[in-house]
Amino acid sequence: GEDVEQSLFLSVREGDSSVINCTYTDSSSTYLYWYKQEPGAGLQLLTYIFSNMDMKQDQRLTVLLNKKDKHLSLCIADTQTGDSAIYFCAENGGYNKLIFGAGTRLAVHP
């Protein structure tokens, strides 16, 4: 079945780069997504990548897609304390359904 896996926790120093990794199983996914959840809030779409791309850059965010290995990464440059949140990877499971990973909690310390 479909499954999305990500590591649960990442700690980085302010100003460093963060790399959050994700693996997925459904090779037919059209889009892959990164959502951000701040404490006590709902999920907010950060960025997405179409499956025929291998990289997408959006300001401090870079998404890398290795379709052969079904591996997705979110890179945050110059990580700030405001980036502290839970980051969810998701794949399109067909019929507009999203399959989410368990989320990676990013902690940014001075």
Add this chain to the structure above:
Amino acid sequence: NAGVTQTPKFQVLKTGQSMTLQCAQDMNHNSMYWYRQDPGMGLRLIYYSASEGTTDKGEVPNGYNVSRLNKREFSLRLESAAPSQTSVYFCASSIPGQQETQYFGPGTRLLVL
């Protein structure tokens, strides 16, 4: 635009009580969804509605019912709450084709004692 709104924000129930979680969106989206979020498990789809008048089961539908009242509103009902339904519930909506992006509400925190 308010986006996706949910009520209530918090609720405490006793085992066996019933309640309805309300969700509304003002973005004229066709599709709406209910998820639950549990620690270490990400979000799991309970039910979804591809369009007004249709509903379908997701990954974890047992113990829940839904109603797509109109295009704006999609409610989730717990007929007889159980402690295993203690969770945070999120409603979302989307338009097919726009990268199938889903927009989420702020969530309802439910505690069943």
